[in-house]
Amino acid sequence: MAASSVFGSSSLCSPMFTQTSFAPSHGASLSVRCASTSSDLDPGVPPLKHRRAAEENIRDEARRNNPCHNFSAKYVPFNADPSSSESYSLDEIVYRSRSGGLLDVQHDMDALKKFDGNYWRSLFDSRVGKTNWPYGSGVWSKKEWVLPEIDSDDIVSAFEGNSNLFWAERFGKHFLGMNDLWVKHCGISHTGSFKDLGMTVLVSQVNRLRKMNRPLVGVGCASTGDTSAALSAYCAAAGIPSIVFLPANRISMAQLVQPIANGAFVLSIDTDFDGCMQLIREVTSELPIYLANSLNSLRLEGQKTAAIEILQQFDWQVPDWVIVPGGNLGNIYAFYKGFQMCKDLGVVDKIPRLVCAQAANANPLYLHFKSGWKEFKPVKAGTTFASAIQIGDPVSIDRAVYALQNCDGIVEEASEEELMDAMAQADSTGMFICPHTGVALSALIKLRSQGLINATDRTVVVSTAHGLKFTQSKVDYHSRGIKEMRCEYANPPVQVKADFGSVMDVLKKYLHTQDSKLLH
Numbered sequence: 001m002a003a004s005s006v007f008g009s010s011s012l013c014s015p016m017f018t019q020t021s022f023a024p025s026h027g028a029s030l031s032v033r034c035a036s037t038s039s040d041l042d043p044g045v046p047p048l049k050h051r052r053a054a055e056e057n058i059r060d061e062a063r064r065n066n067p068c069h070n071f072s073a074k075y076v077p078f079n080a081d082p083s084s085s086e087s088y089s090l091d092e093i094v095y096r097s098r099s100g101g102l103l104d105v106q107h108d109m110d111a112l113k114k115f116d117g118n119y120w121r122s123l124f125d126s127r128v129g130k131t132n133w134p135y136g137s138g139v140w141s142k143k144e145w146v147l148p149e150i151d152s153d154d155i156v157s158a159f160e161g162n163s164n165l166f167w168a169e170r171f172g173k174h175f176l177g178m179n180d181l182w183v184k185h186c187g188i189s190h191t192g193s194f195k196d197l198g199m200t201v202l203v204s205q206v207n208r209l210r211k212m213n214r215p216l217v218g219v220g221c222a223s224t225g226d227t228s229a230a231l232s233a234y235c236a237a238a239g240i241p242s243i244v245f246l247p248a249n250r251i252s253m254a255q256l257v258q259p260i261a262n263g264a265f266v267l268s269i270d271t272d273f274d275g276c277m278q279l280i281r282e283v284t285s286e287l288p289i290y291l292a293n294s295l296n297s298l299r300l301e302g303q304k305t306a307a308i309e310i311l312q313q314f315d316w317q318v319p320d321w322v323i324v325p326g327g328n329l330g331n332i333y334a335f336y337k338g339f340q341m342c343k344d345l346g347v348v349d350k351i352p353r354l355v356c357a358q359a360a361n362a363n364p365l366y367l368h369f370k371s372g373w374k375e376f377k378p379v380k381a382g383t384t385f386a387s388a389i390q391i392g393d394p395v396s397i398d399r400a401v402y403a404l405q406n407c408d409g410i411v412e413e414a415s416e417e418e419l420m421d422a423m424a425q426a427d428s429t430g431m432f433i434c435p436h437t438g439v440a441l442s443a444l445i446k447l448r449s450q451g452l453i454n455a456t457d458r459t460v461v462v463s464t465a466h467g468l469k470f471t472q473s474k475v476d477y478h479s480r481g482i483k484e485m486r487c488e489y490a491n492p493p494v495q496v497k498a499d500f501g502s503v504m505d506v507l508k509k510y511l512h513t514q515d516s517k518l519l520h
């Protein structure tokens with residue numbers, strides 16, 4: 001295959017391809033470089049990119065450099081029988097298969113496989129940390145594997161993704177005797193949670209559909225607070241109306257104010273998340289409102305890039321374990337899909353074992369796992385500090401079971417005390433995590449003590465939201481204001497009179513409890 005048939009003619013060659021020459025898996029060398037400068041002729045020296053003209057913005061620049069390719073994707077019934085021919089264009093408005101089952105986005109793997117693992121690794125690496133539209137985003141830097149056919153012009157992005165993978169040195173050594181423990185901070189993000197990764201994809205596709213004059217007046221979701229924040233921000237950026245259904249008094253103040261500030265139409269409904277989810281499904285089947293929950297498989301295409309990013313951050317080495325907190329259960333499948341796609345396309349040679357961690361008060365997947373995957377029964381989710389995963393009837397249950405069964409996965413649960421202690425322990429080592437990440441860390445603590453995860457296993461805990469969204473739970477914990485909880489790691493402030501002597505007394509007492517060396 002010639003370069004021109006895959007990426008268009010060299011005159012259309014995109015800047016990201018000017019830096020590396022990539023080889024397809026089937027032999028003949030594929031060079032997609034634009035040999036336009038003298039430094040271009042030396043493979044060791046990346047060509048100097050000239051600053052774009054002042055009247056041009058990064059979208060205009062992308063339009064000028066738009067690469068052509070043969071990659072495509074479509075909806076198919078999730079886990080369909082291979083003989084099934086049911087499929088839908090991504091430009092159709094469809095959330096369920098004919099039989100009422102879930103859908104999945106299926107990529108043309110034969111087209112992607114024309115390029116080997118080395119090609120994809122080099123291409124993705126070449127895009128990290130740049131401002132090229134849209135590849136500066138951690139999601140869109142993998143565009144060919146996400147929404148290959150969308151025009152870059154239609155993309156709505158906040159350059160999300162590329163979140164830091166934090167070496168949890170002190171937490172690992174001090175609390176777990178582990179040396180290779182990492183926290184993937186997906187919550188250090190545009191709206192403070194991993195939902196940005198999926199929402200950029202979904203809102204971009206809506207943007208495209210609206211330009212195609214599809215009858216979509218707005219986009220709607222049910223939410224425990226993070227999906228709604230992401231939806232409203234991306235819609236506001238694109239000028240698309242957003243409608244959010246929130247369970248009244250069950251989300252944090254910081255989460256509630258996000259869609260309000262971003263101009264969403266906010267309905268606070270006197271029910272739980274599962275009740276809101278039921279309502280939004282009914283409403284979106286009646287009105288021209290596009291459904292943004294992860295029932296919509298487009299979302300997972302963005303979320304799966306966090307898995308690819310983890311591999312990339314480890315220089316394409318595969319960790320042993322990845323632990324993900326689970327609620328509506330789209331994300332655990334998204335992680336599986338990202339890892340599996342890397343394996344199928346020769347980017348890595350295996351996938352990690354996944355652990356899905358649930359709050360014991362909202363643990364339908366855990367109960368299902370413990371029953372040996374017998375019949376699944378939804379539960380009535382109880383109140384939990386991990387309020388964003390207070391979900392009893394997860395829409396992606398089939399996806400989660402599939403993912404866990406195919407990676408020798410495990411499900412663990414955490415009591416309220418366990419998750420709050422784990423959050424406080426992590427914070428005491430310099431993190432500032434959300435209670436859901438506390439659930440994931442509790443699962444890790446349990447699996448370590450059971451000997452399932454070894455001291456030397458390279459383990460990644462996925463932190464799903466920023467701790468600043470959940471400060472009330474931390475205030476309650478550190479003021480020992482939680483009924484029937486010891487709050488063992490609480491660190492309440494000390495009230496002291498405003499005079500030098502009182503301050504000195506308090507400080508000396510404190511220093512005595514610390515290493516006595518501090519006094520000298």
Ligand SMILES: Cc1ncc(COP(=O)(O)O)c(C=O)c1O
Nearest residue numbers: 326327328329330331388464465
């Ligand atoms: C902060 C946070 N963590 C974890 C989850 C769980 O993700 P999922 O619903 O995809 O299982 C959610 C949402 O449900 C969330 O908002």
Ligand SMILES: N[C@@H](CCOP(=O)(O)O)C(=O)O
Nearest residue numbers: 223224225226227293294328
């Ligand atoms: N935690 C989620 C719950 C809904 O999940 P979704 O992935 O199906 O949108 C939220 O923040 O709303």
